[in-house]
Amino acid sequence: VPRSAPAFGDRLAARVSARESQIVLGLDPDPGALWPGCEPTRDGPPPARAAEAVLAHCHALIDAAGPACVAAKPQLARFEALGAAGWEALETTTRYAADQGLMVIADAKRGDIDVTADAYARALMGATETPWGPARGLGADMATVNPLMGEDALSPFVACARAAGRCPLVLVRTSNPGAADFEELELAAGGWLWERIARMVDTLGAENVADCGLADVGAVVGATVPEHLRRARELMPNAVFLLPGIGAQGGRVEDLAPAFAPGRAGGLIAASRSIANAYLQSGGEPAAAARAEAERLRELAWSLCE
Amino acid sequence: VPRSAPAFGDRLAARVSARESQIVLGLDPDPGALWPGCEPTRDGPPPARAAEAVLAHCHALIDAAGPACVAAKPQLARFEALGAAGWEALETTTRYAADQGLMVIADAKRGDIDVTADAYARALMGATETPWGPARGLGADMATVNPLMGEDALSPFVACARAAGRCPLVLVRTSNPGAADFEELELAAGGWLWERIARMVDTLGAENVADCGLADVGAVVGATVPEHLRRARELMPNAVFLLPGIGAQGGRVEDLAPAFAPGRAGGLIAASRSIANAYLQSGGEPAAAARAEAERLRELAWSLCE
Numbered sequence: 001v002p003r004s005a006p007a008f009g010d011r012l013a014a015r016v017s018a019r020e021s022q023i024v025l026g027l028d029p030d031p032g033a034l035w036p037g038c039e040p041t042r043d044g045p046p047p048a049r050a051a052e053a054v055l056a057h058c059h060a061l062i063d064a065a066g067p068a069c070v071a072a073k074p075q076l077a078r079f080e081a082l083g084a085a086g087w088e089a090l091e092t093t094t095r096y097a098a099d100q101g102l103m104v105i106a107d108a109k110r111g112d113i114d115v116t117a118d119a120y121a122r123a124l125m126g127a128t129e130t131p132w133g134p135a136r137g138l139g140a141d142m143a144t145v146n147p148l149m150g151e152d153a154l155s156p157f158v159a160c161a162r163a164a165g166r167c168p169l170v171l172v173r174t175s176n177p178g179a180a181d182f183e184e185l186e187l188a189a190g191g192w193l194w195e196r197i198a199r200m201v202d203t204l205g206a207e208n209v210a211d212c213g214l215a216d217v218g219a220v221v222g223a224t225v226p227e228h229l230r231r232a233r234e235l236m237p238n239a240v241f242l243l244p245g246i247g248a249q250g251g252r253v254e255d256l257a258p259a260f261a262p263g264r265a266g267g268l269i270a271a272s273r274s275i276a277n278a279y280l281q282s283g284g285e286p287a288a289a290a291r292a293e294a295e296r297l298r299e300l301a302w303s304l305c306e
Numbered sequence: 307v308p309r310s311a312p313a314f315g316d317r318l319a320a321r322v323s324a325r326e327s328q329i330v331l332g333l334d335p336d337p338g339a340l341w342p343g344c345e346p347t348r349d350g351p352p353p354a355r356a357a358e359a360v361l362a363h364c365h366a367l368i369d370a371a372g373p374a375c376v377a378a379k380p381q382l383a384r385f386e387a388l389g390a391a392g393w394e395a396l397e398t399t400t401r402y403a404a405d406q407g408l409m410v411i412a413d414a415k416r417g418d419i420d421v422t423a424d425a426y427a428r429a430l431m432g433a434t435e436t437p438w439g440p441a442r443g444l445g446a447d448m449a450t451v452n453p454l455m456g457e458d459a460l461s462p463f464v465a466c467a468r469a470a471g472r473c474p475l476v477l478v479r480t481s482n483p484g485a486a487d488f489e490e491l492e493l494a495a496g497g498w499l500w501e502r503i504a505r506m507v508d509t510l511g512a513e514n515v516a517d518c519g520l521a522d523v524g525a526v527v528g529a530t531v532p533e534h535l536r537r538a539r540e541l542m543p544n545a546v547f548l549l550p551g552i553g554a555q556g557g558r559v560e561d562l563a564p565a566f567a568p569g570r571a572g573g574l575i576a577a578s579r580s581i582a583n584a585y586l587q588s589g590g591e592p593a594a595a596a597r598a599e600a601e602r603l604r605e606l607a608w609s610l611c612e
Binding site for chain 1: 334336337338346351352353355356359381383384386387388389390391392393394397415416417418419420421422423425426428429434435436437438439440441442443444452453454455456457458459460477480481482483484485486487488489491492493494495499502503506555
């Protein structure tokens with residue numbers, strides 16, 4: 001495999017080690033529930049004003065909780081809901097997170113036929129050639145991807161990410177109750193649908209495992225289903241796991257140990273509302289409460305792998 | 307079910323009847339393969355220049371082929387690849403298509419947990435409330451949706467669309483070769499995964515079937531797998547089918563008759579590259595060739611239901 005960048009797994013492991021954190025700061029800004037003080041300063045149509053406030057909120061959240069985290073995870077839906085102004089806020093937020101030393105996970109859950117998957121991959125983790133020069137994409141280090149449409153829908157994400165030393169994170173067993181509807185269907189050939197997806201993740205990633213043991217194709221495995229974590233790790237020994245569902249969705253950091261079998265960078269713990277809204281529980285300043293909650297999660301997770 | 311708008315199925319059937327067309331014009335603008343003459347007029351960074359050219363291309367395509375079509379289907383990946391400038395071109399293209407009397411299908415294939423699915427649904431087919439006023443979304447009449455994460459990932463799309471007289475189109479059996487990897491897995495309980503998804507589409511749509519017999523939850527069923535069409539129609543007697551895969555992907559209009567069982571509006575035939583790139587086959591002006599190909603598909607499909 002030709003590489004134009006350092007192996008993703010080693011880059012991630014170095015960052016986790018340097019920041020002593022496996023926590024991913026979810027940026028999921030509901031314009032109706034931003035931090036107090038995040039107000040637009042300029043006049044303009046509602047989406048532009050809301051986008052300015054969303055941007056202020058995201059910057060404040062990164063300033064407060066970012067130091068306890070290894071990555072930021074913008075939820076694209078929240079930005080798209082504000083149209084072009086929202087996408088601009090997304091681009092600015094992503095650059096700001098990277099400038100603060102955070103890796104960026106584009107929570108996009110895209111999936112489509114080959115040429116379209118390639119366009120999405122370039123939009124999120126690469127660049128699009130145009131007759132007027134390259135259009136740099138969002139510049140995310142990782143992006144969540146939906147595997148329903150099969151291998152030819154995943155391969156362009158793998159190829160684009162690999163060429164740039166980045167990593168798609170494939171939905172394998174998600175954190176929501178509805179995951180049971182299809183992902184947990186038992187197959188006639190044995191096993192469950194999510195296990196079949198896990199095998200494809202392992203196969204795609206086996207082509208590029210870094211020295212540290214981590215591949216450059218990862219998996220989303222809900223922190224709400226710890227009973228599946230050990231099995232997921234068996235099926236995908238080298239995959240980076242993104243573990244959403246802590247806090248608001250009911251998952252507990254204490255249950256995530258199997259994710260860390262290939263080392264601390266093997267399990268990235270995503271928390272959004274539990275950090276951003278910590279002040280609603282604890283009282284006090286939003287920033288101080290967010291920092292304290294992120295730091296609490298960081299210490300808890302870090303101590304699981306000693 | 308409270309309704310704030312006319313039933314979607316009746317609105318779609320009326321539009322198909324008025325325009326005498328079941329053809330959906332795919333807008334899938336590769337910045338490296340736009341029509342000759344679609345050049346940016348302003349200076350600026352590459353994404354802004356490319357977005358201006360993409361917009362010119364989409365307008366020209368709508369002007370040329372739109373009169374033979376009932377809807378336009380922008381592929382969101384192509385616009386997102388150009389960032390905020392691309393999203394602005396998407397918004398303008400969508401408004402232009404609607405102004406020309408076309409319905410709009412946002413080909414987005416989104417899917418996520420409940421609160422995020424709601425944000426996506428509002429971004430595409432609704433509006434987002436903010437403290438600074440409502441942010442109108444893209445205003446699409448239909449949007450493609452990915453069901454992998456289960457019913458709680460679909461329900462917010464159904465609720466948002468229903469309140470606005472619009473319709474999500476759920477991926478059931480897609481047109482790409484990789485669809486066989488997961489969608490066609492046989493289940494231990496019998497049947498195939500895609501059939502299970504089809505049953506959920508039918509159940510969700512059964513709550514709001516219009517007088518014409520069409521529900522407000524539709525399905526994407528690839529035109530490349532005509533052998534599945536009859537079964538798909540059995541399982542989803544009231545669903546609008548979006549049928550991609552004609553032309554470049556190998557599907558044939560002649561094979562689509564089962565889709566039209568609930569009437570002509572029951573099957574919407576998507577064509578992108580075969581219309582936009584018709585001039586590469588036939589020679590001549592891109593616009594004339596696109597119009598001729600769209601008109602050829604329109605007549606062929608219309609004649610199948612007499």
